[in-house]
Amino acid sequence: MPRQAGTATKAVIFDAYGTLLDIHAAVGRHAPRLGPAAASVSALWRAKQLEFSWILSATGAYKDFAAITDRALGHALALHGLHDPALRADLLAAYQVLDAYAEAAPLLAALRQAGFATGILSNGSPDMLEAAVRAAGLVPLLDAVLSVHSLRCYKPDPRVYALVTERFACQPHEVAFVSGNAWDAYGATRFGFRVFWVNRAGGPPEYWLDRTATIIPGLAALPGLLA
Numbered sequence: 001m002p003r004q005a006g007t008a009t010k011a012v013i014f015d016a017y018g019t020l021l022d023i024h025a026a027v028g029r030h031a032p033r034l035g036p037a038a039a040s041v042s043a044l045w046r047a048k049q050l051e052f053s054w055i056l057s058a059t060g061a062y063k064d065f066a067a068i069t070d071r072a073l074g075h076a077l078a079l080h081g082l083h084d085p086a087l088r089a090d091l092l093a094a095y096q097v098l099d100a101y102a103e104a105a106p107l108l109a110a111l112r113q114a115g116f117a118t119g120i121l122s123n124g125s126p127d128m129l130e131a132a133v134r135a136a137g138l139v140p141l142l143d144a145v146l147s148v149h150s151l152r153c154y155k156p157d158p159r160v161y162a163l164v165t166e167r168f169a170c171q172p173h174e175v176a177f178v179s180g181n182a183w184d185a186y187g188a189t190r191f192g193f194r195v196f197w198v199n200r201a202g203g204p205p206e207y208w209l210d211r212t213a214t215i216i217p218g219l220a221a222l223p224g225l226l227a
Helices: 025-029 031-058 065-079 085-095 104-113 126-135 158-168 182-191
Strands: 011-014 117-122 144-147 175-179 194-198 214-216
Touching (some): 025 031, 031 065, 065 085, 065 126, 117 126, 117 158, 126 144, 158 182
Parallel strands (some): 011 117, 011 175, 117 144, 175 194
16 A cells, blocks of 8 residues: 655665675676686676766766676776677676565565555666566566666766656655665765665775665665664
8 A cells, every 4th residue: 555645755766786686696697707807807897887987977978877887897807808709798698687686576575565665766778777677576566767868877966866756756855765885875865865875795884874874784674764
């Protein structure tokens, strides 16, 4: 049943990559082919993917997330001396169908049962997100999957977070935003969302999130904190 009028939190919105979806699953599926470099390739691939998005936004340019993901992977492989076109193609294909974290679907189902609207707000391009959400079995558990593509800019630009308030016709304080990325969590706090940073690695607080967000070790901790 829908949440009653006046309830503080009306929608619970999730980042996709690194929050609901395991960004290292693509490399994990092909780790034997990468050998000892697997973990390093995966970390650099992600780092460059994010760096490219930030630089493009900061300079007023735009390439969709699929193109950024491809370019970042090429950089990571080249830096490790890996020049196998078939491996690169297989890794990119695996990124389209990343594994969801085990607690993702049960959590979304519980939130829907409790009457919360649920959604994704992601840097991913629409095609990437459609493939990933479908492969993870999350389609029936989400009210909306929002992509930055319509804006041609990336998080943490505040215009991206405004997509949520526009779609759900609500105020920022009525949104609980959940991200496994500290920089994204910080951007969301600046916009005025109630933010939950999923700190799976247990690292020290970043971007003043110990003061501005609720830090949780995993998605399973979320339901008891919502009101």
